[in-house]
């Protein structure tokens with residue numbers, strides 16, 4: 111039997127930003143949520159290094175959060191130190207006998223650079239038991255039409271590695287990748303266990319369809335990039351991150367996987383170890399119902415009630431301070447929207463200035479208007495406030511004049527309706543773009 115641990119998407123150096131109090135967890139060193147991820151990572155490295163009969167540790171990318179996309183800051187110093195510390199713990203407890211296999215994801219790499227923050231911490235003289243693959247290795251393999259794999263003949267196991275690569279960004283890349291991927295097809299029935307490591311997702315077109323399916327016939331496909339722990343098929347798994355990072359991810363589970371594969375039958379046993387329960391703070395979405403006749407005072411009272419559990423004698427505590435998002439739903443007029451924003455800005459100012467009182471790390475909000483779902487409701491008055499006094503009438507006059515000029519006879523009312531729908535849709539798209 112071969113036993114491996116599959117983890118991914120640690121995102122060391124991630125910091126909660128939007129609507130977050132400007133406080134340190136450790137003075138001039140790390141931010142509260144950032145520190146919680148470091149603490150959890152070190153705890154987990156300790157834990158997995160003590161797993162009995164472990165043969166391999168595999169990590170499917172995004173060890174560091176920075177740099178990514180056009181943000182070219184390197185990982186913060188504590189992220190790099192935590193990483194080194196994590197490696198030290200793992201290799202010390204395993205007597206350097208368990209190989210650690212890593213593929214790069216889309217985070218933690220400088221675009222266009224070939225040297226990565228991860229690599230800068232692998233000191234060759236230390237002879238750590240690390241196997242490391244980055245985009246450049248993949249590109250070279252494609253150029254040379256070679257297989258990109260790692261073989262351990264004594265254990266009769268092979269790892270086919272797929273570091274993150276945007277093969278769909280150019281047609282040329284895609285063609286080359288399509289051709290090359292056949293090199294990653296394992297030989298049949300030669301007694302080896304064949305495992306794939308990939309960083310990517312079908313959702314954003316960064317995972318090849320042959321990897322998403324059973325086409326290549328791997329015994330296990332270890333995936334990174336999606337942050338929730340989930341099983342895609344019989345032998346395809348995302349381990350997820352260690353903790354949720356944003357408010358979407360609180361609805362998912364995170365953790366790591368202990369994978370046992372029988373060397374004869376290839377029978378797979380996957381144990382899910384959830385790490386999200388280690389979260390030491392409230393991280394949640396609160397929903398508040400809003401209605402037009404509600405006074406500002408009533409609304410304020412309601413919000414304060416919801417924040418009451420976070421008013422404590424000890425005040426702000428970096429380790430337990432809550433991450434909160436309030437969703438306001440209901441029939442929301444423009445005035446209501448304005449009122450909510452005013453109220454929330456002022457409440458957040460209070461929370462963040464009264465450190466001896468509130469234990470809140472992050473406070474953001476979103477206004478969700480139920481009338482947005484009512485397609486035919488164009489008289490709600492909120493669009494008027496954005497652009498025009500009376501958009502329906504003005505639009506109708508405009509269309510009427512144009513049609514008159516053209517001397518055609520369309521149904522002006524119908525056209526107005528269509529026009530208003532288009533306008534609403536555009537406004538909604540604009541709103542969505544503002545969201546982070």
Ligand SMILES: [Mn+2]
Nearest residue numbers: 172215216335
């Ligand atoms: Mn990723």
